[in-house]
Amino acid sequence: MTHILAIDQGTTSSRxxxxxxxxxxxxxxxxxxxxxxxxxxxxxxxxxxxxxxxAATARAAIxxxxxxxxxxxxxxxxxxxxxxxLWDRKTGRPLHNAxxxxxxxxADLCERLKAAGxxxxxxxxxxxxxxxxxxGTKLAxxxxxxxxxxARAKAGELAFGTVDSWLIWNLTGGQVHVTDATNxxxxxxxxxxxxxxxxxxxxxxxxxxxxxxEVRDCAGDFGVTRADLFGREIPILGVAGDxxxxxxxxxxxxxxxxxxxxxxxxxxxxNTGADLVPSRNRLLTTIxxxxxxxxxxxxxxxxxxxxxxxxxLRDGLKIIRTASESQPLAQKADETQEVVMVPAxxxxxxxxxxxxxxxxxxxxxxxxxxxEFARAALESVGYQTRDxxxxxxxxxxxxxxxxxxxxxxxxxxDWSMQFLADILxxxxxxPRVTETTALGAAYLAGLAAGVCPGPEQFASQWALDRRFEPxxxxxxxxxxxxxxxxxxxxxxxxx
Ligand SMILES: Nc1ncnc2c1ncn2[C@@H]1O[C@H](COP(=O)(O)OP(=O)(O)O)[C@@H](O)[C@H]1O
Ligand SMILES: O=P(O)(O)OC[C@H](O)CO
Numbered sequence: 449m450t451h452i453l454a455i456d457q458g459t460t461s462s463r464x465x466x467x468x469x470x471x472x473x474x475x476x477x478x479x480x481x482x483x484x485x486x487x488x489x490x491x492x493x494x495x496x497x498x499x500x501x502x503a504a505t506a507r508a509a510i511x512x513x514x515x516x517x518x519x520x521x522x523x524x525x526x527x528x529x530x531x532x533x534l535w536d537r538k539t540g541r542p543l544h545n546a547x548x549x550x551x552x553x554x555a556d557l558c559e560r561l562k563a564a565g566x567x568x569x570x571x572x573x574x575x576x577x578x579x580x581x582x583x584g585t586k587l588a589x590x591x592x593x594x595x596x597x598x599a600r601a602k603a604g605e606l607a608f609g610t611v612d613s614w615l616i617w618n619l620t621g622g623q624v625h626v627t628d629a630t631n632x633x634x635x636x637x638x639x640x641x642x643x644x645x646x647x648x649x650x651x652x653x654x655x656x657x658x659x660x661x662e663v664r665d666c667a668g669d670f671g672v673t674r675a676d677l678f679g680r681e682i683p684i685l686g687v688a689g690d691x692x693x694x695x696x697x698x699x700x701x702x703x704x705x706x707x708x709x710x711x712x713x714x715x716x717x718x719n720t721g722a723d724l725v726p727s728r729n730r731l732l733t734t735i736x737x738x739x740x741x742x743x744x745x746x747x748x749x750x751x752x753x754x755x756x757x758x759x760x761l762r763d764g765l766k767i768i769r770t771a772s773e774s775q776p777l778a779q780k781a782d783e784t785q786e787v788v789m790v791p792a793x794x795x796x797x798x799x800x801x802x803x804x805x806x807x808x809x810x811x812x813x814x815x816x817x818x819x820e821f822a823r824a825a826l827e828s829v830g831y832q833t834r835d836x837x838x839x840x841x842x843x844x845x846x847x848x849x850x851x852x853x854x855x856x857x858x859x860x861x862d863w864s865m866q867f868l869a870d871i872l873x874x875x876x877x878x879p880r881v882t883e884t885t886a887l888g889a890a891y892l893a894g895l896a897a898g899v900c901p902g903p904e905q906f907a908s909q910w911a912l913d914r915r916f917e918p919x920x921x922x923x924x925x926x927x928x929x930x931x932x933x934x935x936x937x938x939x940x941x942x943x
Contacts, residue, residue: 451520452894453509453682454886455502457527457611458690459548459712462501464509465886466520469899471909473883474515477508484545489552489794492545495533498611499618503677510678517678523619524686524893525670526693526885527611529634532586534597534659535614537607540622543594546611547586550752550794554585555803561585566652572726573639573646575733579801581750583610584636588653601656608659610635612687616670619684624671627661628687629738638663640735641724643743666692666737667896686892688737690885691715695736695746697888698853698879699907706840706850708833709885710858713797714754716836717746720844729839730799737892747843749798749836755858757791757825767818774822775863781823786811788935789824799839800936805943810935826864830871831932837872853877855884862914870920871929880911 450469456462461480468474479501484492510517530549535542547553558578561567567578576582587608591598600606609617610631616624632638632645637655639646645660664670670684688696691709695717698707703721708714719736724745727733736746758771768774781787788810790796795803809824837852852874859865859878869876881887894900918925 450899451513451515452522452524452890452897452899453506453520454524454526454890454893455506455615456690456886456889457498457502457525457615459528459550462498462505463886464502464505465883465890466509466513467887467890469894471887471890471894471900475509475512477505477512479505487553491548491551493531493548495535495542495546495614498546498614502615507678517680517682520682521899522683522685522893522897523673524889524891525612525615525684526688526690526889527615527631529610529631529689529691530581530583531611532583532590533609533611533614534587534590534594535607535609535617537605537622540617543597543606544590547589549581551586552580552803554580554589557585557588561652570636570649573641573649574636575633575640575724575726576636577730577732577801580803582634582636584649584653584655587655587659591655598654598656601659604658606659607661609661613661616684616687619673619677620671621674625661626664626670628664628666629735629743630666630689630692631687632663633735634689640733640743640745665739665741667739667892683897684893685896686889686894688889688892691717691748692736693888693892694855694885695719695888696891697884697886698855699903699910700853701903701907704850705853707853707855710754710829710854710856712754712756714751714829714833716749716833716840718840718844720745720747725844727839727843729842730801731836731839731843732798747840749839751832751836752794752797753791754829754832755856756793757789757828758858760791760793761822761825765818765821767821771857772860774826775861777819778823778826778863781819782815785813785816785820786931787816787820787824788931789821789828790935790939791825791828792939796936796940799835800940802940802943805939808935808939808942810938826861827867827871829858829864830868831929833868834871834929851875851877853879855879855882865916866919869916869918871925873918873922873925875918876916878913878916880913
């Protein structure tokens, strides 16, 4: 009973990774599922796809490892955050497709709430901003648009959940309706200082509180799986939203430690310890993890387009065939050209929060071609990260030197990581284990199961693959960053 199964339910795929008791990866399975785009700016997932791909990949990972369910001490769950589901408590049937975090359909509702002056109160309590990104206005949309939903919610017949709650509900056969503090912190309905659902905000959105799951620590009891799923009941002992799980997997346990994950988007979290730091620079304040009833807070910067800009070079412009070709192409770029790309394909996230902006490219000449586009695309990820770190520094002075720990698919590009260190003027550390999200979920479950060591020992096992030291001349760094800031200002002006 020393293995731990991590379930990582992401935006485009579900993955299951089986770890041994020393947290080495033993086996893995992954399945993509369909994205639904019913209208411009709308993104939905079929809840049954989320559950089916999780169940199938979990079974496949166990089978591939050649072990039985009896060898698994615990399950840890990590998930795409904010994505919102509503289902019937009796039948377990969803009332609608899940509304995905990227979905912008509640932009008008957010604007109305802002115009009515509610943002300061909501921000002070939840650490978030009035943006369609978060679950609260998505849940209000369900109640406003699904016939009879609000009355049924008031009667206690329905359950709301983020993806973790939906998976736990299904894993436990409809026995357990819970979430963890990190997922609750992304709903816009949770008071992160007092650790409770906020009745006033729920009232403002007309959300009956009978809908809400119970909120638990990240490591602890989340119920047991139905015996028929894996051949035996397995306890679910760890839960965290994917960016918080990566923070744990990167062992960013001390205040001042920071990680940035480069997948489709980029999410940077700075551990601020027991300090709940309100942002004055349009970052989010969130819960990094809650263990033994003790909350550790973080400042978060969320960028919607990071690795997705490389996908655009591949699928939109068709100038590369695979993501890894972006680096050799960028290296061929003419260094004297000053092409800057602002990849605001779905608006700008932190610290600008401009859902109305769209992408732009500046500085083109007759000699600009695929290589300059590739370079500008990879550089845009570095510039956006610098925007986040500048805002973080302005919000909170870090004790000691800040090193950025990175993970996610895009960190495979050495050139991008070197540019990141160069434009930040600070070192960037890439760990040996890049599956940090699943690792974090496995660690939380293993901690509660008594299989994994305490945080300090876990942190001492974190191993460096490569450190990227800044090499760029300071005047060039300043000139390049100034050019980026001008390009962003022009993009916002044009929107
Ligand atoms: N060698 C590479 N160079 C640049 N970008 C890459 C490379 N490999 C993968 N990526 C980018 O990383 C992203 C996938 O990372 P991943 O962590 O799997 O993301 P997600 O969990 O959001 O699906 C893709 O957007 C892809 O374009
Ligand atoms: O599923 P990912 O890796 O794209 O992460 C999505 C984030 O949790 C959204 O907040």
